[in-house]
Amino acid sequence: MHYPQRLVAIVSSLAVFVTLALFLISSWPFSSQASPAPAKEATFTAAKTNLWVELTDSEATQVYSFLYDEARNLNLTKDPRNGYDNYVMYTELLRPNKTDVLPYLSDEAAPPPRYARVALSQTVNGEAYIMYYAVGPLPISDKTTMQPLDYCYNAGRNWVKNPVPSFMEFQEWGLKLSANVSDITLQLLGAAANPADADDPEGLLVSTRPVWIEDGTIIHWMQLYRPGIKSNARSILPQGLYVKLNTSSTNSGEWKTLEWYYNGIFYETTDDLRAAIKQPDFELLPMNLDGPWTDMEDFEASPPGRELPPPVMVQPQGARYRLDKDARFVSWMGFEFYVSTSQSTGVSLFDIKFKGDSVIYELGMQEAMAHYAGDDPTQGGQEFLDTFFGMGKMMFELVPGYDCPAYADFLSMNYHETKSQTTPNSICIFEYTADHALQRHTSRLHLSISKSTNLIVRFVSTVGNYDYTIDYLFFLDGTIEVKVRASGFIFAAFYPPQGPKSEGRYGYRIHDAISSSMHDHVINFKADFDIAGVANDFQRLGIEPMTTSYSWDKPEVPQRNTMHLVEYPLEKESGIDWPKNSGQMYLIYHADKLNAWGERRGYRITPGTGMGSPPHLTILNSTTLGNAARWAEKDLWVLRRKDTEQKAADPLNFISPLDPIVDFAKMADRETLLTSEDKDYDGDLVVYFNLGAHHVAHTGDIPNTLMHTSASSVMFVPHNFNDRDPSRETVNGVRLNLDGKNGPGWIAPKSGETGDLRSRVVSEKEKRGDVGTSKTKIRYFGATYDEGVTLDKEALEPGLKGYDSRENRVSDLSWNAALFGPARD
Ligand SMILES: *[C@@H]1O[C@H](CO)[C@@H](O)[C@H](O)[C@H]1NC(C)=O
Ligand SMILES: *[C@@H]1O[C@H](CO)[C@@H](O)[C@H](O)[C@H]1NC(C)=O
Ligand SMILES: *[C@@H]1O[C@H](CO)[C@@H](O)[C@H](O)[C@H]1NC(C)=O
């Protein structure tokens, strides 16, 4: 299941020997060739149970048996034909209430019982629904019940209507309809649909977008696409022909085409379009044809530089973090946390501590939106809420040496649809040393510099045309960063050569007949801060200009223009944007815990590294989104934490935008954040923040968007959290003592001069680093490479022989793919 690594676990007796050897011998005793994995412990066990780990296969099996039990009377089928059948769509862990978890984490109570969330497709009175239930406690016993799960859905119900229960039939109907007008498509688009073979590389494909869903009425726009099968480039191969459909009836025999749209002109019937094409003045648009321009690789080019492989990071002496793979618990340089996964939202981290203090209880993605604009019937209203497609399910296997360094540790992703699924190696954990120092300072007599090494937890979720790489990064000073980068094919629009006909501009022409189609990516995360405990408050620290007078300035300067700090507590649940000119700092403090200097212990929330400050959605009151994603309207939100408000969104919001099961606006309803105003409030805050990009794609996005151009990040930085910078204890660095005779410089000291190497209590063995040359005295802190290392090719460039995946069950972004999931294999 795992990649072949040189750094294999070593037997425990050897580990003991190596550990002892480290104490006894002052310099590294082995050549790396002889002992590739020294300090790594053979076993490392989390102190607590990981309460957030996904249901095991055995738990899921029990849940399925419970559901299929005839006593439940659910009439479930294991082989559903469509959404009118009763079947289990998926089951997953229903994450425990924090109220029940905290007593366990502080050793005051047993772990809370485990529950499953079950999503059932159920038909009631001829109407198809998707319904959520809680099944538990697990393991199944006579105490186990199945209850409608509604406490965490603020719509006050546990169901959403399935608006297109026969989606597969709908897709097939669309293809047949296109094939029926092959005389038209051959003339206009140079190809025909092939309903008999959806994988026909020459056959046209269809893609639909719902325009209107109200009780009993569902209208779609359908557009034709070339398949671009080889590179999966379909989303940049839209064709210029659109048709409006009425699929309101439950009987597909009554589905109708309404009107056709081509080159800015509507045709009321198919025959009207046929007749128009026969006219001599009919204007034929260019076709958007597949070709080498959609290839993601150039195997042939060999400009200077390509003949040598690029540099790589290696880790010849083993990992420095400790990982309990079973418990999914990680410990690194003072940080500790548990890893959890979910089929819809991917990887979340829980109970993040730094040097024993709590920092964040829960950190995880909630939803990823892509919202388009344009003057054609598809892009003009297109929007995706990607958790609906299962961003956890689509965490495919990572490529060592490319997604993550060859030496990374990999974890699998498991989830449960009709049956249990495991994707190997889809989360990676590794250390990486930055291309810059963490700290440095040169003085007359010495220079001190240390390395910036991060721990990174990474996963990639491929949602149709787009691949999101999501990182949780940890820094030695206690900083935590959340970063999203995206790549893959954009979802382009067809571009008539004479340019957009309406006044708006929505993109650039980036090939014969495609427009780059502007869109916003807004990706929401939850950070449940517990800065040194749950009772926290949120302050905005203004950095403001001021005119004032000081007694010491008088009489010469009666008034001075200067600046100062002003604190504004956030008193009510609110959404806020990143401040102009970084004129405010957003701070979360513990209510009363102080550091040694009497200042409140806190963390700062700030835009991190990426393409500018992370944006929110440009569109105001999006017509398509309704109430499905109100979290996208501001950069970040500060809310009270509640057991009843687990997430900012639910995947099913995508199919019920007007009346979503979770309406974020109802969560952010301006309740007081002041414990003094509400005695029942414990001061526990949650921050929801957005990453993403205003994606104005250009020719550089062809064939694929590049990761650095789409990167966005938010950082949480200690703010008076410690008494001084804690990275000094864990960092690797060096102090160089200089002779100092002629100012800073690399000047040879007088013979016999040793200089001050800050050797307050230096024992002989600690002098190990004191290996000064005649010019400079050198002392290292943290371990160093004292011998040469030997690496085999696998450490530099893995042969990928351990890559397990044969086929990825990639979503095609249709509702079909999500609702009748890939599990039906
Ligand atoms: C059970 O479900 C099937 C469809 O899967 C349906 O045809 C049948 O009527 C249902 N039976 C009952 C008793 O509801
Ligand atoms: C979690 O909290 C909610 C709200 O208080 C409650 O309705 C629910 O029963 C709790 N869940 C469990 C498993 O105790
Ligand atoms: C395609 O054409 C056939 C024959 O005219 C017709 O029976 C069928 O309903 C058409 N299908 C669609 C989806 O338009």
Ligand SMILES: *[C@@H]1O[C@H](CO)[C@@H](O)[C@H](O)[C@H]1NC(C)=O
């Ligand atoms: C769509 O079809 C339904 C019947 O299936 C009909 O009641 C409705 O009026 C139609 N709507 C439009 C806009 O054609």
Ligand SMILES: *[C@@H]1O[C@H](CO)[C@@H](O)[C@H](O)[C@H]1NC(C)=O
């Ligand atoms: C959006 O909705 C809010 C609240 O209903 C309203 O105040 C605002 O004017 C709306 N803006 C637009 C552009 O529709």
Ligand SMILES: [Cu+2]
């Ligand atoms: Cu994009």
